[in-house]
Amino acid sequence: MKIDAPIGIFDSGIGGVIIAKEITMQMPNENIIYFGDTMNMPYGEKSKDFIIKNSIKIVSFFLKKKCKAIVIACNSVTSNALEEIKKKFNRKFIIFNVIEPIVKNKILLTSNRIGIIATPATIRSNFYVKEINKYYHHLDIIQVSAPLLAPMIEKGIEIIKIKNIIKNYLNNLKSIDTLLLACTHYLFFKKEIENLYYGRVHIHIIDIQKIVVQEIKKILKEKKLYSTTTSSSYHHKKLEIFYTSTFIPCFFKKKIYTLFGKDILFKRYVFN
Numbered sequence: 001m002k003i004d005a006p007i008g009i010f011d012s013g014i015g016g017v018i019i020a021k022e023i024t025m026q027m028p029n030e031n032i033i034y035f036g037d038t039m040n041m042p043y044g045e046k047s048k049d050f051i052i053k054n055s056i057k058i059v060s061f062f063l064k065k066k067c068k069a070i071v072i073a074c075n076s077v078t079s080n081a082l083e084e085i086k087k088k089f090n091r092k093f094i095i096f097n098v099i100e101p102i103v104k105n106k107i108l109l110t111s112n113r114i115g116i117i118a119t120p121a122t123i124r125s126n127f128y129v130k131e132i133n134k135y136y137h138h139l140d141i142i143q144v145s146a147p148l149l150a151p152m153i154e155k156g157i158e159i160i161k162i163k164n165i166i167k168n169y170l171n172n173l174k175s176i177d178t179l180l181l182a183c184t185h186y187l188f189f190k191k192e193i194e195n196l197y198y199g200r201v202h203i204h205i206i207d208i209q210k211i212v213v214q215e216i217k218k219i220l221k222e223k224k225l226y227s228t229t230t231s232s233s234y235h236h237k238k239l240e241i242f243y244t245s246t247f248i249p250c251f252f253k254k255k256i257y258t259l260f261g262k263d264i265l266f267k268r269y270v271f272n
Contacts, residue, residue, distance in 0.1 A: 004031070005068035006030070006032055006068070006241075007030055007067060007068065007071060007216075008033050008035070008062030008065060008067035008070040008093075009023070009033070009035070010070070010073060011037070011077075012041035012150070013037065013042070014036055014252050015185035016074060017256060019071060019098065019209050019212060022210060029227040030227050032240050033065055033067065033241045033243070034242045034243065035061065036242070036245070037054060037244075038154070038249055039246045039270070041150070041154055043076040044119020044122065046076070046121060048081075048121070052084050055072075055081040057271045059089055061269065061271075063092055067093055068093055068094065069093050069095070069220065070095055071097070071212075071216065072095070074098070075098055075119065075122045075184065078097040078099045079125035079127030080122075082095075082097055094219060096215065102180065102208060103134070103136075104135065108132070111177055111178040112138070113140040113177055113178070114139055114177075115178070115180065116141065116142065116179075117146050117169055117173065117182060118182035119145070119183050123143050128141070142172075146169045149183070150183055150186075153188055153189075154252075155251065156250070156251030159189060159192050166189065166192070166193065176203060177202070178205075179204070181193070181205065184208070187208065240263075241264070242265070243266075244268055244269075245270055246268070
């Protein structure tokens with residue numbers, strides 16, 4: 001693995017770009033390749049077998065791109081396919097995900113009752129409960145499935161139009177002291193969700209992207225794969241590349257421009 005090779009990041013759609021953006025902020029000299037499987041989103045509604053099969057295809061794509069590391073920026077994939085991905089690709093590059101850094105972080109030590117809002121596939125896997133119980137036996141966990149949110153975010157529906165839907169989901173998460181937005185799509189609504197809790201007992205909403213990227217940075221440094229130079233032999237200049245499995249959706253492109261500016265490259269890639 002080369003130090004100037006890119007980091008591959010993937011999600012079922014646009015949610016994982018929050019992680020990608022945090023990587024560019026904390027690790028500004030890294031090149032990234034992002035893949036959003038817009039053709040098959042939302043993964044939260046798919047079966048475990050489907051998620052595994054599609055994830056393997058996407059990770060194989062990153063292998064062809066000679067990535068030094070991949071980031072599974074999707075909770076549905078992490079909770080359903082992480083074991084299979086590790087079995088097949090563990091020696092090919094470093095594999096990161098958005099769940100293990102959170103549950104291993106000491107941030108939950110001071111919590112008593114955590115609320116988890118996630119996709120149906122993540123809830124069905126019970127992955128969070130099993131992982132959290134490894135480290136925090138004292139923690140009371142409440143999970144709520146929110147099947148409507150990720151598709152609405154992908155369609156670019158404004159927060160004002162779905163505020164009541166979010167409220168209904170959050171009404172099932174009363175008497176918690178910590179909230180985990182266990183789908184990267186939901187991170188787009190973090191401020192609005194904080195506002196909905198405003199005035200109640202203080203709720204700590206975990207900064208998932210910061211914790212995950214801190215872990216990525218730490219491991220890359222330990223493996224001596226952290227890029228500290230602005231020049232790169234992999235690309236003649238630093239360039240973020242965003243792939244989707246359909247023609248680039250307008251909302252997707254608009255969000256990317258808002259977060260990353262205009263100096264990026266969009267491509268479509270369809271698996272055989």
